Amino acid sequence: MRLKTVLIIIAALPVVLISLFFLYSFILSSPGSGRDLSIQKGVPFPALMAHRGVSGLAPEETRPAYLLARELGADYLEADIQRTRDGVLIALHDDDLTRTTNIEEVFPDRAKDPVNTFTYAELLRLDAGSWFNEAHPQWARPSYKGLKILTLSELIEIADGGFHKPGLYLETKSPEMFPGIEKQVVDLLKERGWIGQPTALEQEESSTLEESPGKDPTRVNVRNTPGRIIVQSFSQESLKIFRDLAPEVPRVFLFGQDTVEQAGSFEAVLDQAAEVDANAGPSGYMAWPWYTSKIHARGMIVHYYTINQSWQMWLINQFGADGIFTDRIDIALDYFGRMEEPDLEEYFKRIEY
Ligand code: G3P
Numbered sequence: 001m002r003l004k005t006v007l008i009i010i011a012a013l014p015v016v017l018i019s020l021f022f023l024y025s026f027i028l029s030s031p032g033s034g035r036d037l038s039i040q041k042g043v044p045f046p047a048l049m050a051h052r053g054v055s056g057l058a059p060e061e062t063r064p065a066y067l068l069a070r071e072l073g074a075d076y077l078e079a080d081i082q083r084t085r086d087g088v089l090i091a092l093h094d095d096d097l098t099r100t101t102n103i104e105e106v107f108p109d110r111a112k113d114p115v116n117t118f119t120y121a122e123l124l125r126l127d128a129g130s131w132f133n134e135a136h137p138q139w140a141r142p143s144y145k146g147l148k149i150l151t152l153s154e155l156i157e158i159a160d161g162g163f164h165k166p167g168l169y170l171e172t173k174s175p176e177m178f179p180g181i182e183k184q185v186v187d188l189l190k191e192r193g194w195i196g197q198p199t200a201l202e203q204e205e206s207s208t209l210e211e212s213p214g215k216d217p218t219r220v221n222v223r224n225t226p227g228r229i230i231v232q233s234f235s236q237e238s239l240k241i242f243r244d245l246a247p248e249v250p251r252v253f254l255f256g257q258d259t260v261e262q263a264g265s266f267e268a269v270l271d272q273a274a275e276v277d278a279n280a281g282p283s284g285y286m287a288w289p290w291y292t293s294k295i296h297a298r299g300m301i302v303h304y305y306t307i308n309q310s311w312q313m314w315l316i317n318q319f320g321a322d323g324i325f326t327d328r329i330d331i332a333l334d335y336f337g338r339m340e341e342p343d344l345e346e347y348f349k350r351i352e353y
């Protein structure tokens with residue numbers, strides 16, 4: 001064989017292999033393959049979750065992070081729910097307060113103590129915003145200084161308070177530390193009209209998930225659909241409690257590579273999810289079409305976490321994902337052609353931060 005022919009084959013080989021891979025991927029799990037399943041479950045497709053609010057642009061799980069997510073048009077506001085010593089439900093990711101507050105200055109002797117050892121009044125003394133300005137100087141804003149830890153009740157007000165009506169995607173974080181937290185969450189959501197009877201708007205518009213005459217396509221209205229709340233947890237036990245308390249609320253079993261190793265196989269993790277009638281929330285490292293197709297084959301939808309780059313969004317969409325959690329909902333909305341206004345500063349003006 002002539003050298004030129006060999007070089008052409010070598011140059012073409014990667015293109016051929018990549019094309020074959022995408023063809024194989026398309027056969028296994030194509031974009032939109034979980035759309036009908038999502039709609040059946042009352043969940044928008046693709047579902048775009050603002051992970052801890054727009055936590056890439058504002059201090060996670062604080063008021064501006066969620067206001068910004070709502071104004072940008074996220075489908076869901078994602079939050080990790082924990083409880084103070086005196087029983088207040090709050091939005092906070094870590095078990096302690098060292099990373100995201102100035103606790104070392106305010107309570108130096110208790111800095112590493114878990115959040116459930118503090119009263120809500122004590123937490124109100126903390127600054128939950130300044131750390132972000134130091135960690136992310138390119139996104140720092142003077143108005144982030146002195147932000148307070150948000151309660152679940154305040155988060156519900158934010159979700160209910162704008163033109164866009166996003167849903168809530170709530171995670172019980174370390175639920176073994178907060179016995180009874182699931183009932184407390186469900187009770188609060190019932191009290192605020194998020195669980196229970198259909199909302200007025202839901203009754204008016206039988207479905208806002210599908211395109212329908214009269215539906216405003218520019219308005220997020222997940223709040224007024226059956227999937228307005230999704231509960232999620234790494235704890236199967238916590239999801240079991242939610243299923244018993246509010247079976248109509250969609251559940252998502254979160255897992256990572258370590259969960260798969262402990263369970264012994266990917267199928268064994270899906271068995272655990274199936275036992276509590278949950279859907280799947282795997283780490284984005286597992287967003288391969290052969291996993292997505294296995295999840296769909298079980299009748300589950302799949303939302304991957306945490307996807308922040310547009311090329312990852314493209315790839316995961318190609319591989320058939322039904323939704324993503326992202327710290328940069330602006331990038332996700334832009335990728336899916338849903339950004340109304342390209343200038344982020346306009347949104348900051350709207351939320352007055
Ligand atoms: O909810 C998906 C994702 O939030 C799970 O991971 O650690 O960010 O709560 P984490």
Ligand code: CA
Binds near residue numbers: 078079080171
């Ligand atoms: Ca979470």
